[in-house]
Amino acid sequence: MSEANTTRRIIIDCDPGQDDAVMLLLALASPEALDILGITTVAGNVPLDLTQRNARLMCEFAGRHDVPVFAGCDRPLQRALVTAESVHGTTGIDGASIHRPAVPLQDRHAVDFIVETLLAAGDDPVTLVPTGPLTNIAAAIEADPRILPGIRRIVMMGGAMREGGNTTPSAEFNIYVDPEAAEIVLGCGRPLTIAPLDVSHQVVVTHEPLDALRAMPSRVAAETVGMLEFFNRYDSEKYGTEGAPLHDPCTIAYLLAPELFEGKLCHVAVETGSALTRGHTAVDFWGVTGHPPNALWLHRVDPAGFFALLIERLGRYDG
């Protein structure tokens, strides 16, 4: 069955972040395709108290008070937290109008929610969509490996091959922050789709999607414009492009419209030892190691199709 024609049960694990925020708004606008069982948050772009607040704010903007939001790990498995305020601003979602959201934070720890949900999945396993450091997902696997059959697929944003790194010359941010967690996820044996910088750098926010959003009357569109205008500033200077790459929405776009992407089954390993190349993803794109593939490595996306999907979905909001 086509991935696009099924209503999938998903858990989104994120660290908003403007691009995580747009990813959430895209997912929350697609209830016919995505049954969001919960949004779990992790420390990453900014500390956990801000990422969980930001996720709740997106649910409020989207009018989706029905989706529970959980806070998870406040630091990587074995290392000190590295954050990215220089990219996202001190709030993580600078550019949005920020207040204390009406959507409550759930009492349960995110890792407990993930474990309990996956153990109860039965013959309808759940797709995990991580768009931050992989700490919560790895912690859940470590806590109870019996959850693995409850995972239908993991569709994650992280890593890089052709695009090098955005945090060090060798590493992408999500993998750099918690490489030990990434190693656990890459080795978990469940189907895995990876949207790395190699695809996200093909979907850069230009004036066209921004103009389309500015023409929309909704609050969601206005908040998205505010966030993307801020997000564009840093990356346009860094990369010399018109705007910023929309990393995290690639995961949800893949679930909604996999035909927009090209990928190759590859073996992917992560560097945990070296200080110089910490968090590097070693992608066996040409099959030189003989190791069996553990991931579908996305490497091409149709940018026009991606932005058409995003604009159509964000256009669904009338509030």
Ligand code: BDR
């Ligand atoms: C990833 O790092 C974060 O800054 C973004 O939210 C995205 O998940 C891109 O490297």
Ligand code: CA
């Ligand atoms: Ca993120």
